[in-house]
Amino acid sequence: MRNIKTPRTRLRGLVTEDLTSLIELMQDNDIVKHTGWRKPMAEDIIAEKLEAWKALEGNLGVWGAEHLADKELVGWFMMRYVEDQAPELGFMIRKKYWQQGFASEIAGTLLDYGHHELKLQKILAQCDRTNIASQKTLERCGMSLVREDDETCFYESCQNY
Ligand SMILES: CC(C)(COP(=O)(O)OP(=O)(O)OC[C@H]1O[C@@H](n2cnc3c(N)ncnc32)[C@H](O)[C@@H]1OP(=O)(O)O)[C@@H](O)C(=O)NCCC(=O)NCCS
Numbered sequence: 001m002r003n004i005k006t007p008r009t010r011l012r013g014l015v016t017e018d019l020t021s022l023i024e025l026m027q028d029n030d031i032v033k034h035t036g037w038r039k040p041m042a043e044d045i046i047a048e049k050l051e052a053w054k055a056l057e058g059n060l061g062v063w064g065a066e067h068l069a070d071k072e073l074v075g076w077f078m079m080r081y082v083e084d085q086a087p088e089l090g091f092m093i094r095k096k097y098w099q100q101g102f103a104s105e106i107a108g109t110l111l112d113y114g115h116h117e118l119k120l121q122k123i124l125a126q127c128d129r130t131n132i133a134s135q136k137t138l139e140r141c142g143m144s145l146v147r148e149d150d151e152t153c154f155y156e157s158c159q160n161y
Contacts, residue, residue: 001061006109009074009102011063014053018064021073022046025092034131035092056080059118060087065106067097074102079110079123086122086156087114091137098133108141115159125155 004011014022025031026049027040041049053062053076060080067074075093082088089110093103114120125143127134128151135153139145143155 001056001063002059004063004109004113006065006105008068009065009106010068011065011077011106011110014050014062014064014076016050016054018073019047019050021094022050022076025075025094028095031092031095034128034134035090060114063110065102074106077106077110079114084124086124087120089123089125089138089143103133103137104140107137111141111143111157115157119161121159121161123157125157126152127155129153 001013003013023043023046026037026046027043029040032038032040056062062076062078062080064076065074066072073094074097075091077089077091079087079089089107091103091107111123114123123143125138127138129148135145138155141157143157145153146156147154
């Protein structure tokens with residue numbers, strides 16, 4: 001998968017050595033409670049997920065965001081087709097890096113890459129109505145709220161080519 005630079009991180013394919021950081025992320029209830037998993041994941045499931053993500057090929061997928069200065073994993077970001085006709089953006093940031101602008105910096109860079117390099121016309125994202133941090137991140141990156149139901153906010157970023 002293509003490496004992408006942001007001002008403070010390098011987005012790269014995930015590697016086996018990321019497992020410890022992914023376990024820290026995906027076993028943290030505060031982090032997973034707003035995601036599709038809802039509950040902390042077992043280590044073997046996280047290891048399977050890592051293998052599946054490592055095997056993704058092409059221009060879209062799941063990236064590890066590595067901090068340029070300390071080389072640690074800041075979090076993971078996905079931009080890929082899930083169920084919809086357009087790719088979906090998603091992310092998780094390790095707690096020690098929260099509220100320092102990393103999610104907006106990296107998600108914004110991925111949206112630019114998707115639209116301007118891959119010429120994607122539409123990129124989607126969704127989050128819980130109670131997930132204010134995620135809503136603010138998506139809005140700060142320029143995504144528009146297009147629909148909401150009782151539980152979920154649906155966002156889009158569109159470019160005409
Ligand atoms: C959502 C998440 C990725 C945000 O990461 P982050 O790096 O802290 O976000 P940023 O620092 O770029 O902040 C972006 C905006 O969100 C706001 N924000 C961040 N955390 C917040 C919080 N806990 N409460 C309220 N606002 C918050 C920031 O103030 C900023 O808003 P602004 O543009 O008005 O200043 C991070 O909290 C996280 O990993 N959460 C758990 C996983 C998750 O919810 N993923 C998304 C599932 S859809």
